[in-house]
């Protein structure tokens with residue numbers, strides 16, 4: 001996909017881009033797009049399609065029980081009735097329309113948070129399907145679309161007889177997954193035709209069209225969906241954690257599952273309008289996902305950051321849960337683990353803004369053991385993320401450098417100063 005984008009850029013550079021404009025004008029349908037979806041300009045620059053390694057391939061035969069187990073791990077809490085039915089609907093419809101079940105499942109988590117009555121992004125249900133985007137195309141029991149043949153668009157149709165394409169049905173798990181799988185399969189088929197006919201932000205996967213419609217405006221949504229897909233494949237057991245990175249003889253793993261993960265803020269970034277600087281790296285994350293110790297070691301702090309002189313107030317998870325959200329200092333609930341690299345000295349890793357802390361002070365942990373869950377304690381405006389700090393005896397280490405490859409992203413250009 002990025003290849004065809006490059007080709008188009010090249011064509012534009014050669015002043016041939018009028019051809020593609022003319023083509024966009026001549027498609028025989030009204031552009032599919034979601035209303036009410038905006039680009040977060042700052043987030044759009046954090047990671048680019050070329051930064052990512054190839055995505056893992058799914059297993060050919062998917063074991064139902066294993067898949068259900070992995071799906072529950074991704075979703076977190078699920079009422080008993082949904083634990084088996086949702087994974088079954090996902091597998092069933094993915095098979096019916098020949099799409100990747102891990103991708104379909106990732107959509108239900110990222111967009112609908114595994115809730116059948118989710119609403120948002122002009123869509124409803126498990127995959128936030130937008131009826132407005134497809135209303136003109138899904139009618140009379142079929143999805144009507146076009147395929148390009150030479151210079152002509154020829155009409156195609158995918159029969160969808162099982163349910164009416166209504167708002168009410170999309171708010172139910174099974175119909176939602178049925179239509180989502182069908183629509184994904186059409187994007188998969190149409191992606192190259194559509195990429196050539198509409199203006200596109202560079203992207204690497206057709207799932208971007210599920211979010212944006214004909215014209216993709218940012219690749220960050222697909223980054224997040226594909227991260228959830230990698231997490232799911234990891235829980236299923238076909239993708240293992242990336243090989244450890246060795247620091248001073250110490251094996252380091254990723255603090256979050258489904259690596260690589262994207263850094264949203266770096267050491268030294270300004271905080272509170274310049275009153276202080278950032279002492280760690282922020283990693284984009286989802287509320288409630290597991291946070292893991294990056295290496296073997298011993299937990300040497302479990303507690304909270306309280307304003308004033310109580311930035312390191314030790315207490316267990318239960319006591320920390322009793323503190324009202326508005327009383328936290330910037331770090332919120334946090335855990336630190338002390339590691340001993342064979343080369344000497346120490347490495348202390350701290351994990352902040354946690355929702356829950358699942359270890360006790362003094363406890364021994366291994367690389368990859370869960371120490372808590374992602375939260376937003378101590379934050380005022382940011383969306384959930386993991387704040388990660390690495391301390392060595394005499395210095396603050398940059399975790400984005402030490403864990404380079406497991407953590408990826410681009411440092412934003414320095415902010416422009418405004419003079420009055």
Ligand SMILES: [Zn+2]
Pocket residue numbers: 265278280281282386387388
């Ligand atoms: Zn931070």
